[in-house]
Amino acid sequence: MTLTQNRITDLFAQKSERLLSVYFTAGYPQLTDTRTVLRGLQQAGVDFVEIGMPYSDPVADGETIQQSNGVALENGMNLKTLFEQLADCRTEISMPILLMGYINPVLQFGVEAFCQKCQEVGVDGVIVPDLPFDLFVDEYKTIFDRYGILNIFMIAPQTSDARIRFIDEVSDGFIYMVSSASITGSVSGISDTMLAYFERVRAMNLRNPRLIGFGINNQETFETACQFANGAFVGTAFIRHLQEKGTSAGSIQSFVNSIRA
């Protein structure tokens, strides 16, 4: 598949080291904070963002992100509102934007309508943990391709080499390496087992760039991830930071500096 223009593939064409992506939940802590946080992250120099589409039953997420999802839903966040909030974001946001969330709200919105909206507001890709690769290829890939929306897939320590190769072959953009067998926010530090897995995947010389997520929460873990991959994701740690320190540009800048100096 060739995409005429996608900010994600453009980004990786320009930069292949120490990329930092930050996750935050749309409509959190306040409904109208989505754009504030987005702007703050761009100013703070992150390479791209994943905006969480809140869901009532986020099974791959730990307590912190579950709670932020709950608050955002209480605030009235939904996909319609999120797309409205992002409507003119490309006037000020140039970095790639991914949406991250679970499949059911997307199905109810309508997969085609969802992809169309993504294209319209300038979303470049999605990460949907409970939409497995095989089902995506069977049922939805042609729709995503039609609107030039990348679907980013995860691999985990137990993913077989054969399956990693298969995912690498059919996906575009990059591969999301889940650092350990875990839900978000439940990993502390990087173990030897994780290092062995990072090394195993690095040695496979995949076609796609790789970013490591889950358990990246400070400079040390970020730097370690960057030794084995093109960059890393931070999620839970940033949600905790927003809870404690708020959404001001200064607060976001100091968080980003604490991860990638």
Place this chain on the structure above:
Amino acid sequence: MQTTLEPQTSFEVTNKGFYGHFGGAFIPEMLYPNVEELRQNYLAIIAEPSFQAEFQNLLTDYVGRPTPLFLAKRLSAQVGATIYLKREDLCHTGAHKINNTIGQILVAQRLGKKRIVAETGAGQHGVATATVCALMGLECIIYMGSVDIERQKPNVDRMRMLGAEVRPARSGSQTLKDATNEAMRHWINNPVDTHYIIGSVVGPHPYPDMVARFQAVISLETRKQLLEKEGRENPDYVVACVGGGSNAAGAFYHYLNEPSVRLIAAEAAGHGVESGHSAATTALGKPGVLHGSRTILMQTEDGQVTEPYSISAGLDYPGIGPLHAHLFDSGRGEFYSITDDDALKAGFNLSKQEGIIPALETAHALAALNYMSLTESDVVVVCLSGRGDKDLSTYTKYL
């Protein structure tokens, strides 16, 4: 949506885990290896002669099968039809749930798993899981919603006495849905040595099919027993309650391709279908994805899962198994919404008429009899899925 009936083949799960439009395995990649390991092995394991021998032996000597098919004469006279009760309440631990946990623990052993995790609503599946873990000497962790821990205390005590660790699920409505979320999270965090014993015909493929196969013993026995008693294998109706739907799947299983047998599913309407406090999934739900399968799901317009309500913890679930979604969608199954009040009345009635105190879940199936247009010649089998001891504190409020 498919509306025509294709009885010969369409109720069997496809290779990819679908029943019609429903099923599949919508799981995060972190769970893929576990689920795939199970998918590749479950049919071969179940077919092994050593597995079958051990399974049958435990069902007979430990669970106490076959369970009786009891002709309920006074209830029959009341209802105006011949009513048989398939006495799953007489299984060891007091409900059908153990048919599945025996099967799954034997699968888990053959996959080399050391630890079991499970969710529970009413506590019956938790007790059945804790029981087989004690029997086999495996570590057992049970997630249960905080609300359910309160209302099903005797079962919590039983699980603890059996050596299980009961962990409260404090997210969401703190009931079965949330306990299932927590059990899935636990499994993601412990993928290699842990087997997740799902308690119903829900979850990613192959769970719905595997659980249905283990529960199928209910209808296998029913056919044989009905032949002895009535000279026919097929009743006119089979009636069962549906939360996730495991006892219904078992009671229907060998009748799925017998179009003359009408399959009746009783869902929990709570305070009433339109009351906003209900768990009547097919009446209120739309197709969606929950706990790893595409099914019919109670949800908001935005696709957020709705908090269900039922007086019965075992039916307090916003989805149904994908097989049942397909039975509903295809018209093969007939679904009734039964309120708390109807269920309570039916529970008291059976106690007084037949000397059997049914579980509140089961009481929903009994209440459905009052809404079916039955005639004297009809032969009806009701799956009496569980006994009501665990519900005494609820029942006694209405004495």
